[in-house]
Amino acid sequence: MEFSLKDKAITLFCENKEVIFQDNPAEVIRARESAFRKFKQLGFPTKKMEEWRNTNLSDILSRNHHFNFEAPKEDIDIEKIFQCEVPNFDTHIVSLYNGWYVSRDKPLETLPNGTIVGSFARALKEYPELVLKHYNKYCKNELNGLNALNTAFAQDGVFIYVPDNVGAYKPIQIVNILDKGNNLFVQNRNLIIVGKNSKLSFLHCDDSRNHEASFSNTVTEVFIDEGASVDHYKLQNLNDKTTLINSTFFQQEKDSQLSSFAITLNGGIVRNDSHVLLNNKGIDSNIYGLYLVDKEQHVDNRVFVDHASPNCTSNELFKGILDDQGSAAFNGHVLVRRDAQQTNACQTNRNILLTDKAKAHAKPFLEIYADDVKCSHGATVGQLDDEALFYIKSRGISEYNAKLLLMYAFAAEVVNKISLPALKSRIDDLVKKRLRGELAVCSQCVLHCQSQEQVYDFKIDMSKL
Amino acid sequence: MLKIENLHVSINGKEIIKGLNLQVNAGEVHAIMGPNGTGKSTLASVIAGKEGYDITDGHITYLDKDLFQFSTEERALEGIFLGFQYPVEIPGVSMTNFMRTAINEHRKHKGLDPLSAGDFLALMEEKRKLVEIKDKLKNRAVNEGFSGGEKKKNEIFQMAMLEPKLAILDETDSGLDIDALRVVANGVNKLRSKDNASIVITHYQRLLDYIVPDFVHVLYEGKIVKTGGKELALQLEEKGYEWLG
């Protein structure tokens, strides 16, 4: 009989219930059981589903992945295996190792501004009321088998709670490291709660340690209360064999502000799902994406923005540069409900294809039931502008540099929106390296080779000017 | 310096340049005039190396070498500069980066080290003042949101930065106020030396009051039909082009 990962997951769930449910409040167990039934019904996404037409998981899912239900016994010295690549970037780092919170035996930390950070599993024990008020309230298990699977299985992740009325502390950096994968199926569950009028910047970094294949299925729920402001950065630098399904569910309350970035520099198959519910008036929501794709990599961004209230603004800008046989998809869906008058919604997806074999699918979609709205959408898939190339070359700039300048400028529109200066200049750097093909050269360690930064002679020194 | 013989150029099978001859020697300024759509910009683009043209006959030599063997950027490095009739907007590429890249490519071609950031900015400042460009323009993206006149001045600024041997200015005077016209003319006159040459494409005799040409050519239906001194421009202004046909 043919191997079925779905059947395997179902069997494993039944066999390991005791471990999975360990220390869980009754509500969580109920949520898991219910999501498990959903998963049984939905299974894994297939290309037959409209939302997955452009992303084929069937090959990956035909492999015999294994699941870990026990946290690793030995303590991991995260500093030995991960060094943040961003210089002068002062963040509070919390790490997940193959989905498990590193040093999960420690109680949750309280940062100077009162923010509570720590293991999600532990938060369930220490702050059950706070967690249960939001846990699984925003995730859409009924729409996507992978989300349901995550709810049923995920045992750990990161929990962040920012109390009401506090200013920003350092950005919190969640580092999700995949190591010794060998077809490991990793699932983690993050919950972020940002109180009224408070501010939070957090980064969600997915990194590979080596070249083994793994499958990461992450669900992050983010609740942004009235007047709060959140900057969210997903940075993805995985090896070419890794599959990452990263679903983020935001619920925004009155007058809150969100900027969320999905920056994919490397990965095998990467799917970013962002769901944003604009639940009250005066919300500002910005969803940005930048993907640089080459070889046979595939990046799929899906954004669903639910304008459920009047006077809100949403803005999506996704840009991609595709080389070799790389492919990308963008699926944007803006729903403007009947009461959502005076909505401003804008959706843009632009792609540059550098080869005949690279492919980009763009599907911006507006579904509007209110009459007093301003909505726009646009998608382009094209080559570099010939007129601009000729103009640049006519000043003596080589074809190679002319293309670099144009591609860099194309990407910069997204990079320039990053509001953390150290991060912005690092991303800027990584984009430049990526455009010059230098990241791919470093085959040993994807990105964080422990070696010193190489001095490169790039004639266009963007940083100094 | 530049020698064009029996040049025939087609675009998508339509012949635009129909047997054109022109010789430009070092130290000379040539003006090219002619009605709309006769092939002036086409000629300029062919010299600069733009793609999309079929050279069906004839040849061009530049500094005694076959021009067609060189790519656009090689021609620029060898000293050809085209001031565009319609300068292209390039969002996201700052003027500073653009020019710094260009200057350093030229220096590399001459076997020189790249300019330091400081030296480069000083050079940029010097030339900017020369062409009376507003300081803020240099921090903006190339031509993006520039007014018509600012775009034209920006072409002269780039020319001043790159110091070409052969400058071709395609209607750089169109849409300029009188002060800007003087700036453009100044730019060309400053470049004028026994080693350099310019081709100035214009519709207006007025520019030629400032840049006194050695020759005025009339390009008409893909050919140079008349060549004269600066007085020819006055004649054209008065009588139009009909009498030449």
Ligand SMILES: Nc1ncnc2c1ncn2[C@@H]1O[C@H](COP(=O)(O)OP(=O)(O)OP(=O)(O)O)[C@@H](O)[C@H]1O
């Ligand atoms: N890319 C193109 N495809 C088709 N026809 C073209 C193209 N470029 C130019 N032409 C045609 O070639 C002819 C000459 O154009 P060109 O721009 O060289 O004229 P010009 O003399 O510079 O005119 P003007 O004074 O209006 O600037 C015109 O008829 C124009 O329509």
Ligand SMILES: [Mg+2]
């Ligand atoms: Mg013209």
